[in-house]
Amino acid sequence: MxxxxxxxxxxxxxxxxxxAEVEVLPAHVAEAVLAGxxxxxxxxxxGARTVLVVASPxxxxxxxxxxLDRAWSEVVEGAGASAAVTDDLPVEVRVVYDGEDxxxxxxxxxxxxxxxxxxxxxxxxxxxFAGFAPGFPYLVGGDPRLRVxxxxxxxxxxxxxxxxxxxxxxxxxPSATPGGWxxxxxxxxxxxxxxxxxPALLPxxxxxxxxxxxxx
Amino acid sequence: xxxxxxxxxxxxxGATLVQDLGRPGWSAVGLGRSGxxxxxxxxxxxxxxxxxxxxxTLEVVGQLVLEGVGAITWVVVTGGxxxxxxxxxxxxxxAPVAVPPGAHLEVGPATQGLRxxxxxxxxxxxxxVLGSRSRDVLAEVxxxxxxxxxxxxxxxxxxxxxxxxxxxxxxxxxxxLRVVAGPRADWVHDxxxxxxxxxxxxxxxxxxxxRLRSAGGSPPPGLARVDPGRELPSEGLWRGAVQVxxxxxxxxxxxxxxVTGGYPVVGVVVDADVDRVAxxxxxxxxxxxxx
Numbered sequence: 290m291x292x293x294x295x296x297x298x299x300x301x302x303x304x305x306x307x308x309a310e311v312e313v314l315p316a317h318v319a320e321a322v323l324a325g326x327x328x329x330x331x332x333x334x335x336g337a338r339t340v341l342v343v344a345s346p347x348x349x350x351x352x353x354x355x356x357l358d359r360a361w362s363e364v365v366e367g368a369g370a371s372a373a374v375t376d377d378l379p380v381e382v383r384v385v386y387d388g389e390d391x392x393x394x395x396x397x398x399x400x401x402x403x404x405x406x407x408x409x410x411x412x413x414x415x416x417x418f419a420g421f422a423p424g425f426p427y428l429v430g431g432d433p434r435l436r437v438x439x440x441x442x443x444x445x446x447x448x449x450x451x452x453x454x455x456x457x458x459x460x461x462x463p464s465a466t467p468g469g470w471x472x473x474x475x476x477x478x479x480x481x482x483x484x485x486x487x488p489a490l491l492p493x494x495x496x497x498x499x500x501x502x503x504x505x
Numbered sequence: 506x507x508x509x510x511x512x513x514x515x516x517x518x519g520a521t522l523v524q525d526l527g528r529p530g531w532s533a534v535g536l537g538r539s540g541x542x543x544x545x546x547x548x549x550x551x552x553x554x555x556x557x558x559x560x561x562t563l564e565v566v567g568q569l570v571l572e573g574v575g576a577i578t579w580v581v582v583t584g585g586x587x588x589x590x591x592x593x594x595x596x597x598x599x600a601p602v603a604v605p606p607g608a609h610l611e612v613g614p615a616t617q618g619l620r621x622x623x624x625x626x627x628x629x630x631x632x633x634v635l636g637s638r639s640r641d642v643l644a645e646v647x648x649x650x651x652x653x654x655x656x657x658x659x660x661x662x663x664x665x666x667x668x669x670x671x672x673x674x675x676x677x678x679x680x681x682l683r684v685v686a687g688p689r690a691d692w693v694h695d696x697x698x699x700x701x702x703x704x705x706x707x708x709x710x711x712x713x714x715x716r717l718r719s720a721g722g723s724p725p726p727g728l729a730r731v732d733p734g735r736e737l738p739s740e741g742l743w744r745g746a747v748q749v750x751x752x753x754x755x756x757x758x759x760x761x762x763x764v765t766g767g768y769p770v771v772g773v774v775v776d777a778d779v780d781r782v783a784x785x786x787x788x789x790x791x792x793x794x795x796x
Contacts, residue, residue, distance in 0.1 A: 298685065298687070299688050299770070300743065300746070300773025300774070300776065301685065301796070303743050303773075305740065305741070307740075319533060331529065334742075334743075335741070337739050338738050339738075339740040339741065340741070341740065341742070341743060418533075419533060419535035419764070420741075420763065420764040420765030421535060421739070422644065423531070423644045424534060427739070456736070456738075464645075483634055483635055488534070488635065489534035492534050493534070
């Protein structure tokens, strides 16, 4: 099936571009949108299967539609190429796999806890988009066996550095916040620091490799 | 090295935050724009003082008393209406007033609207964070909320002269706010419930968003999800987005909204009307109408 996209209305300043039937990195779509719309687009916010596009002052969302269609075509044509040629080394994130939900995740996936760790560290992940909290990376493209629902009772406080799974994504909590993802481990890595340049350790597009570390 | 010029915070109750036009450009790493919740009131304060529009102001909910330090500084209060006193004398809002060193400027709680903006000629010159002096209360990024005893420095006065004695205050309109159907309007049974419901502003409202409660009690059945089991992959949010969480009670997002969210956005308030949402007080009635 051909890659499809559609443009949904989002008020008088913005549009939502949504796609299906194609694996593209949301961050790449957002970049293409910003490049293709020039100064007529103020902001492009990548989501899981969408990019929210905000028009600059003096531009209406309708003005952006043809530009978005063109940007989309370029992304789809370039999708295979850009996925293949990333020569950046993956960022290693060291994790102690002692998360409170590790056993439950293993049971849900039909694996042992050790097999969950092997699966999580066995392939690289890519930051598809960020959100929820500053510096929170939504990691895509991991081992397909690691697919778990969110917890039905979100925790009021998830510690900073918690490494977690939800749906087919992995994430790392940059700061202590409420959270509903399944916790499988923790890292000492600092995901977000406004006094660092750049503040986000894992911006969209970054390739990440998790490395298991024994409990200290 | 000249002596400091600015204001000392003599008293603060409620929440006072430094705000400017926000920090665009960080949404890709999960940080929203933030900025003044009522952009028009912030812009008016700067215009009245001859400031650039991105000069930082103080966004006041509650009461703030400032003591002049170092030199005479022009100040103006816009946004929500209420008392403004200089050394105990009523001086009024929407009119620039000169505050000498040692004098006390008292900005009382708003009696109409919610958020008052204290503009200072030259702008509040606290250190910017990631290019902006706005405090984002969700991300906890930006200058910390001023506390009693803090010195708020003021920037160099602009070359633009003061030209205006007084501005006409924005009237607090009670006409319905304009809204358009959002990208996920078809995720609820009947999106017309947005405009057909008499809403009340909930207590939990803040700079992140204003919570709407049905004045009639239970949430309108029209805003129940068509398929409660269906999960929405996280997608971008924007100021004015009307999101319906599982409770069925909508949230209208304001300046410090999350960058992405996983509940359907079923409506979006027209941009020009979002500032009015920022002036609503808990318990205020609210109606929406299709734009």
